[in-house]
Amino acid sequence: MDISIIIVNYNTKDLTKKCMESIFCSATNYQFEVILIDNASHDGSINLFRNFDFDIRLVENDRNLGFSKANNQGMRVARGRYILLLNSDTVVQPDTLDIMIQFMDDHPEVGASGCKVVLPDGTLDKACKRGFPTPSATFYYVSGLSRLFSHNPRINAYHCGDINEDQPSPIDCLVGAFMMVRREVIDEVGVLDEDFFMYGEDVDWCYRIQQAGWVNYYYPKTHIIHFKRASSQNKPYKITYEFHRAIYVLYNKHYKKQYPWWVNTLMYTGMGAKLAAALTLNTFSKITHKMKS
Structure with a gap:
């Protein structure tokens, strides 16, 4: 085989x-x-x-x-x-x-x-x-700088912008x-x-x-x-949670020991804030959808 x-x-x-x-x-x-x-x-x-x-x-x-x-x-x-x-x-x-x-x-x-x-x-x-989601690659991606410098191998390391x-x-x-x-x-x-x-x-x-x-x-x-579904504001809570939990598990497993405490603190704070924002947006979208229907 x-x-x-x-x-x-x-x-x-x-x-x-x-x-x-x-x-x-x-x-x-x-x-x-x-x-x-x-x-x-x-x-x-x-x-x-x-x-x-x-x-x-x-x-x-x-x-x-x-x-x-x-x-x-x-x-x-x-x-x-x-x-x-x-x-x-x-x-x-x-x-x-x-x-x-x-x-x-x-x-x-x-x-x-x-x-x-x-x-x-x-x-x-x-x-x-893709490149691996190191703290620097993640920062440039989340901040939007990777889109401004899409062909820069350092700033757009997340999506390997220098590779056609x-x-x-x-x-x-x-x-x-x-x-x-x-x-x-x-x-x-x-x-x-x-x-x-x-x-x-x-x-x-x-x-x-x-x-x-x-x-x-x-x-x-x-x-x-x-046939990847476009991002939806009405994603089930479990999918939203599992996506953000995966980020935490991955960072904890491979990167936590490589960086000083203050970098880890920033990363964990960012993960928590992003999850909270996503769940809030989901809830708001569901309420809005029910009001319209």
């Missing part, structure tokens, strides 16, 4: 179906398997995928375990020499698997790779090529929407950290992979389409 493609489904039946159909329509001679982990969906997903047109391995959870735990379930039964984490709201191109597997075969020093990720409007999903979106390049951080990882890497650094529920696990994994001496690589010779 060349590659095991792991998809986590949670109430995204139609998007997941479209994603898997794009995989099985791939023009590839490589052997692949699709492992679908369903996190207790209640939208009819199970009935659909139990009788799916193509051969898949379906794992049915009785509750929503989150992104990290579900992907780890898939990795533990995967047989491929490469593991591909693929979001359910993506569509691969016919050549995507061939190009990315061939690239990994030709570059044994690369531990994890990602292709170009494009939004439905044709623009780049900037999360597919069509330029293959080693990179700090890939995105979990499409992340191909070598089996030997997983054996060495381990699976996803399950302290992360649904955000931050890709950044943490990339950090550990790089720390172990492997290269993370952005390879935009092929692309996928990511």
Whole structure:
């Protein structure tokens, strides 16, 4: 088995179906398997995928375990020499698997790779090529300075502004929407950290992979389409909370010991203020929506 493609489904039946159909329509001679982990969906997903047109391995959870735990379930039964984490709201191109597997075969020093990720409007999903969220990179990003100096490698380190979106390049951080990882890497650094529920696990994994001496690589010779939902002011509280909790877990795990107390204090204060602002905005949006309806 060349590659095991792991998809986590949670109430995204139609998007997941479209994603898997794009995989099985791939023009590839490589052997692949699709492992679908369903996190207790209640939208009819199970009935659909139990009788799916193509051969898949379906794992049915009785509750929503989150992104990290579900992907780890898939990795533990995967047989491929490469593991591909693929979001359910993506569509691969016919050549995507061939190009990315061939690239990994030709570059044994690369531990994890990602292709170009494009939004439905044709623009780049900037999360597919990122630097690590160090305090300085985070400051420039949150302050808006990274947008003013978008091509400055220091100020726009968060989105690697000095790297053209069509330029293959080693990179700090890939995105979990499409992340191909070598089996030997997983054996060495381990699976996803399950302290992360649904955000931050890709950044943490990339950090550990790089720390172990492997290269993370952005390879935009092929692309996928990511039907990423635009930011909404009516996000569920749990999603908002988990996003900000992931920032805290990531900083605590990898950066706290590297910086003096005053930097840590500023970072933690900023995280708390951002969470409070997001929750307040959510509440206000819900009240406004109810008043209008």
